[in-house]
Amino acid sequence: MNNSPYFLKPASVQSVMLRVLVALLPGIAAYVWFFGAGILVQIVLASVTALVAEAVMLKLRGKPLMLFLSDGSALVTAWLIALTFPSIAPWWLTVLGTLLAIVVAKHLYGGLGQNPFNPAMVAFALMIVAYPLLMSQWPRVDATDFAVQWQAIFGNRQILDAVTMATPLDALRTVLRDPEQRAMIGGLLGTKATFGNVGGKGWEWIAAGYFLGGLYLLQQRIITWHMPAAFLATLCVISGAFALHDPERFAGPGFQLFTGGAMLAAFFIVTDPVSGATTPRGKLIFAGGAAVLTWIIRTFGAYPDGIAFAVLLMNIAAPLIDMYTQPPVFGHKDKRGGPP
Amino acid sequence: MSALQRLFKFHGGVKPAYNKEASTGLPIAVAPASTLLVIPLHQSIGGMPRPLVKAGERVLKGQRIGGADGNASSAVHASTSGTVVAVEMRLMPHTSGLAALCVVIEPDGRDEWMERHPFDYRSASPTQTRDYLRDAGVVGLGGAVFPTHLKLNPGKQGKLDTLVLNGAECEPFITCDDVLMRERAETILKGAVIMRELLAAGQVLIGIEDNKPEAIAAMEIAARAVNQAAGDSAMKVVAVPTRYPAGGAKQLIRVLTGIEVPHGKRSTDYGVQCFNVGTAYAVYEAIALGQPLLSRIVTVAGNVSGARNYEVLFGTSMRDLIALCDPLPDSDRVIMGGPMMGLLMPSDDVPVVKATNCVLVGSKKLFPPPPPEMPCIRCGECAKACPSDLQPFEMYWFSRARIFGKAQEYNLFDCIECGCCAYVCPSHIPLVDYYRFAKSEIWAREIEKEAADVARERYEFRLLREEREKQEKAAKLAAKTAAGREKAAAALAEATKPAATPEEDAKKALIAAALERAKAQKEQVHPENVSNLTSEQQAEVDAIEARRAEIREMAKPHLRQDD
Amino acid sequence: MFEAILVMAFGAVVLGAALGYAAVRFRVEGDPLVEKIDAILPQTQCGQCGFPGCKPYAQAIAKGEAEINQCPPGGEEGIHKLADLLGREFKPLSAEHGVEKPKSVALIDEQVCIGCTLCIQACPVDAIVGAAKQMHTVVAPLCTGCELCLPPCPVNCITMEPIGESVETWKWKYPVFKINPAQREAK
Numbered sequence A: 001m002n003n004s005p006y007f008l009k010p011a012s013v014q015s016v017m018l019r020v021l022v023a024l025l026p027g028i029a030a031y032v033w034f035f036g037a038g039i040l041v042q043i044v045l046a047s048v049t050a051l052v053a054e055a056v057m058l059k060l061r062g063k064p065l066m067l068f069l070s071d072g073s074a075l076v077t078a079w080l081i082a083l084t085f086p087s088i089a090p091w092w093l094t095v096l097g098t099l100l101a102i103v104v105a106k107h108l109y110g111g112l113g114q115n116p117f118n119p120a121m122v123a124f125a126l127m128i129v130a131y132p133l134l135m136s137q138w139p140r141v142d143a144t145d146f147a148v149q150w151q152a153i154f155g156n157r158q159i160l161d162a163v164t165m166a167t168p169l170d171a172l173r174t175v176l177r178d179p180e181q182r183a184m185i186g187g188l189l190g191t192k193a194t195f196g197n198v199g200g201k202g203w204e205w206i207a208a209g210y211f212l213g214g215l216y217l218l219q220q221r222i223i224t225w226h227m228p229a230a231f232l233a234t235l236c237v238i239s240g241a242f243a244l245h246d247p248e249r250f251a252g253p254g255f256q257l258f259t260g261g262a263m264l265a266a267f268f269i270v271t272d273p274v275s276g277a278t279t280p281r282g283k284l285i286f287a288g289g290a291a292v293l294t295w296i297i298r299t300f301g302a303y304p305d306g307i308a309f310a311v312l313l314m315n316i317a318a319p320l321i322d323m324y325t326q327p328p329v330f331g332h333k334d335k336r337g338g339p340p
Numbered sequence B: 001m002s003a004l005q006r007l008f009k010f011h012g013g014v015k016p017a018y019n020k021e022a023s024t025g026l027p028i029a030v031a032p033a034s035t036l037l038v039i040p041l042h043q044s045i046g047g048m049p050r051p052l053v054k055a056g057e058r059v060l061k062g063q064r065i066g067g068a069d070g071n072a073s074s075a076v077h078a079s080t081s082g083t084v085v086a087v088e089m090r091l092m093p094h095t096s097g098l099a100a101l102c103v104v105i106e107p108d109g110r111d112e113w114m115e116r117h118p119f120d121y122r123s124a125s126p127t128q129t130r131d132y133l134r135d136a137g138v139v140g141l142g143g144a145v146f147p148t149h150l151k152l153n154p155g156k157q158g159k160l161d162t163l164v165l166n167g168a169e170c171e172p173f174i175t176c177d178d179v180l181m182r183e184r185a186e187t188i189l190k191g192a193v194i195m196r197e198l199l200a201a202g203q204v205l206i207g208i209e210d211n212k213p214e215a216i217a218a219m220e221i222a223a224r225a226v227n228q229a230a231g232d233s234a235m236k237v238v239a240v241p242t243r244y245p246a247g248g249a250k251q252l253i254r255v256l257t258g259i260e261v262p263h264g265k266r267s268t269d270y271g272v273q274c275f276n277v278g279t280a281y282a283v284y285e286a287i288a289l290g291q292p293l294l295s296r297i298v299t300v301a302g303n304v305s306g307a308r309n310y311e312v313l314f315g316t317s318m319r320d321l322i323a324l325c326d327p328l329p330d331s332d333r334v335i336m337g338g339p340m341m342g343l344l345m346p347s348d349d350v351p352v353v354k355a356t357n358c359v360l361v362g363s364k365k366l367f368p369p370p371p372p373e374m375p376c377i378r379c380g381e382c383a384k385a386c387p388s389d390l391q392p393f394e395m396y397w398f399s400r401a402r403i404f405g406k407a408q409e410y411n412l413f414d415c416i417e418c419g420c421c422a423y424v425c426p427s428h429i430p431l432v433d434y435y436r437f438a439k440s441e442i443w444a445r446e447i448e449k450e451a452a453d454v455a456r457e458r459y460e461f462r463l464l465r466e467e468r469e470k471q472e473k474a475a476k477l478a479a480k481t482a483a484g485r486e487k488a489a490a491a492l493a494e495a496t497k498p499a500a501t502p503e504e505d506a507k508k509a510l511i512a513a514a515l516e517r518a519k520a521q522k523e524q525v526h527p528e529n530v531s532n533l534t535s536e537q538q539a540e541v542d543a544i545e546a547r548r549a550e551i552r553e554m555a556k557p558h559l560r561q562d563d
Numbered sequence C: 001m002f003e004a005i006l007v008m009a010f011g012a013v014v015l016g017a018a019l020g021y022a023a024v025r026f027r028v029e030g031d032p033l034v035e036k037i038d039a040i041l042p043q044t045q046c047g048q049c050g051f052p053g054c055k056p057y058a059q060a061i062a063k064g065e066a067e068i069n070q071c072p073p074g075g076e077e078g079i080h081k082l083a084d085l086l087g088r089e090f091k092p093l094s095a096e097h098g099v100e101k102p103k104s105v106a107l108i109d110e111q112v113c114i115g116c117t118l119c120i121q122a123c124p125v126d127a128i129v130g131a132a133k134q135m136h137t138v139v140a141p142l143c144t145g146c147e148l149c150l151p152p153c154p155v156n157c158i159t160m161e162p163i164g165e166s167v168e169t170w171k172w173k174y175p176v177f178k179i180n181p182a183q184r185e186a187k
């Protein structure tokens, strides 16, 4: 018979993960609205792959199957992979990425709770290094025809040129790297046609959807305010400072926050508790650091979005951050009533 | 008056279902004594009291049956009059299921008191008062059973700012303090007055969780009366927000005064001291009425249909107590204390002791077995809930991996085992079990290490001593005439092995010399106390000598073997 | 590409600096190896390891003249600690040196003791008191349970009594990893 406490709060890993999935729904809805239903195919692909891979790995490692399979953690990883990969990526790219995430990044490191790196980000990083081209073909905002996207995913890549475009981030960087075109940046950022109002057409609404989901997670006390606040604020400050300094070269905070995966990262990726920092101050440092690295890679790096690399780099530092940011223990704070 | 008090907050805490109403409906009842009272001698923190009675002896109610062992210990008393039938090992109310020395009393039903005298603490010295309370067996009744006399010491500065009376009672199901405050508020405050005087405390803050309005009202009325009589406003009843573990001494001190007393420090160094309301009641009974601590209020709750508070004599079997409350048929366990921190009892036939604030009857339905343990996902829920501001998952990680040094670095010993972390953990990890395991391992190692250090020191000392003795003997030997030494050596060398090395010769010579000396000494020395023996004594001595000689004979083969 | 390398290099420098700092900050002051080994040995001073005490055995280990698995009182745990300290491979306790036993203390049957002082001489930690031809007794808290006093006793009046558990010394057990409660109940 167990020892005290004899009753527990009705909480479980499963319910935490389910609520994270729910929180992703508004963002997904916006995604479908602007970029077509291809993303749903990717989500299904990733989910099925993740569950199968999870089941096989659990079996191999001799862990109870149903217990761990139903915890929902594999699904969260799968959805994050689907949402960070281009929605018209070929099916095998998503499957391969998910396999790597679940088999290598999760189970080979010891399974749930043991992985030092965010599995979804490992998948993204590996795939973008291996298949840089495929990983940067995003659907055009107006090419939302499901049949075309379906074809693109399952085989016929020829039709791609008609439906893809560079993401705003990509476009921005291409321009940035070509000194002759630099003068265009200001103009580019102003074009509502490609760039919508703030973060790129469509993108800003997806970001808003993630933001909404993030608020839900905050309200459910699944995440604390530290990580999203630090991530967004840091990104805002650093991009704002550079944009002020040279608005011709650097995109401003509005763009940085609402484009690419910034919102997703702020509420769903850096907040992954397993691989991140856990102390309150540590969370601030972790998310702030991730934001700085994201901005650096976005602006100067070779890859379109720097979030994956930024998060992985911070994952390495997480144990160290935790070690140095231990909150003071009861009675060890320097407060009123120190010993006489 | 409670509105004026500024309150502080402690970090974390949880709000479990309180389940307190069931046992507050009826007033306190007196539980009848069991047919046998089993009174453990060791009922408090500190040294194990020595038994003062033997089987067959008649004892009176209130008679001391276990004497405090040193100052950091507390006496125990016969809770009713009767006959001691045994002083023996009996099952203790402890999860270990181990036995300890108990005095078993068969009550005679007369409940005959010993002579009782109030103790005039005003004309006694503080030390005398503390000794008196130690011998009256007064200990903290909140559950930690720390000897009260050790805490009734204002410390270096000789006075305190604040005396805190703990009536928060934050654990679910438990209501013994609640009903005590409702029914006996004046007595509690009379005890508080005595404690305040002994501690020279400026104010008395009585902290009660705001889910006990009746208790707060009763205590406020009593406090007003006391304040009026004294002409000051020292007694303040303060309603504190209901949140487990607001009744932890450290948490309550924090809430009422803002002071955080670190682990391992005395709260008096910070100008506060905290007692349970039941302890104040016991202090009053001991000092003003001359009655040692013999009984306490115990909540019987949980899987019973007649939950209620009883005044129970120590030594009463929990089984008899539960029987008074109609336990439901699916009951499968007895817990001493509440559902958050209580100890699982090895059987229901264990005695009620000073630490028993609640006898909680459990069942599978009431306390279902925890869902399977999952790996920690580092979600930080536990850290959010921990009232000691710890990082429970780090301590868990290292305790589980048996890396105890690291667990200690994460302040394992600041953990008060409140159970909040395990309560909220979505992975259902029995976190507190890991801490208990790690703590007891660390303690055991500490003890082992101390023993090893003593052994090392003593061993090294022995080596030193042997060395010194050898040198001394050698010096003595050298002082003898060279001729004599040579002769002895030569003779020995011839008689034994011719191939003996000079070293061995010297050793042999030493032994021979020592033997001779011993012989000579033996002749010189006269045993003491043998000159004026009666013939009887002489006969006895002779008999012993004869037996020894016999044994020596018997021993000879062994000796030879060993040589 | 150049920028990417720069970024990575920057990360590497930051992390390297942090790790370096941690290494400096957490470096343990080294004390002599023999002391460290001796601190792990149980100080029973029983000689089962083949050396006349724990310290000599510690010295032998430090010099590499002895294996780390020769101390029965230290048991598996002790060997693990030694292996960790010395960076050697764990080996099970060598059978020729004895077996791990529960900790015991010596008890002299005071009715039988003849006061021969042989046990006093044998006790490595002077835990036996008594004088010639007087009854002897063991000061239990000082006894290491080395059993060295047993063989010399001419009347075999010394026995080893295992130290039982009491409520005070009882240890909470390692929590069982309950994966499947249904299975547990079926047992």
Ligand code: SF4
Residues within 6 Å of the ligand: B375, B376, B377, B378, B379, B380, B381, B382, B383, B392, B393, B396, B421, B424, B425, B426, B427, B428, B429, B431
């Ligand atoms: S609450 Fe449980 S799962 Fe969450 S961090 Fe704490 S121990 Fe880990």
Ligand code: SF4
Residues within 6 Å of the ligand: B382, B385, B386, B387, B388, B389, B390, B392, B414, B415, B416, B417, B418, B419, B420, B421, B422, B431, B432
């Ligand atoms: S049991 Fe210990 S670690 Fe857990 S919440 Fe309570 S004090 Fe904190």
Ligand code: SF4
Residues within 6 Å of the ligand: C041, C042, C043, C044, C045, C046, C047, C048, C049, C050, C051, C052, C053, C054, C055, C057, C070, C071, C072, C073, C074
């Ligand atoms: S075997 Fe005995 S003497 Fe040798 S190290 Fe172990 S305890 Fe010490």
